[in-house]
Amino acid sequence: MELVSTINSGNSSELDVRLAKKGDKEAFSRLIEQNKISMYRVAQGMLSEKLDIEDAIQSTIIKAYEGIIYLKKNEFFKTWLIRILINECKSILIRNKKVVNIEEYNIDISVNDDYSSIELTSAVNLLDDDLRIVTILFYFEDIAQKEISRLLHIPEGTVRSRLSRARTKLYEILRESR
Secondary structure, eight states: OHHHHHHHHHHHHHHHHHHHHTTOHHHHHHHHHHHHHHHHHHHHHHOOSHHHHHHHHHHHHHHHHHHGGGOSOGGGHHHHHHHHHHHHHHHHHHHHTOOOOGGGOOOOOOSOOTTOOHHHHHHHHTSOHHHHHHHIIIIISOOOHHHHHHHHTOOHHHHHHHHHHHHHHHHHHHHHTO
16 A cells, blocks of 8 residues: 555656646645755755745745746656755855855754754754765755766765765764764
8 A cells, every 4th residue: 555655646746747847836836845845954954044045945946937847857856946946055155155154053943854853963064065965965855876966066976975974074973972
């Protein structure tokens, strides 16, 4: 029974993408609803201010709605959406001319998710930007290394090495905190 529901949920996402491409606003809303936690986590990993996070997500939704007809492969909707979000976050960082200060990551998380361990979240937020984003995408969003490579426009080997360095640093950070 679980296999059937898993298969159906995958098909419903692709069906929603097809419907959204034809202008179905409700299908697009369902797609955004399915991906809102992922979008929030990624934006939070890149931006420190709650208003900037909200702006990035809002701009991403608008751009995705306007550009969904250009999505070539329906099964890559989430990857495509996250790529738009990453670009929006980068634009906000450039526009604000901010240097992201890791110590400022005391954000009130209004999304209820299973990854809200304060100790782990704090440790991940202490990582350098390049290590933090691959860690969030791989471990929190379950995006494959190959997809992360495409999203960030870096070689797959770089993704693997950053994940390895991030694991080492996280181990050191968590060991020191005990």
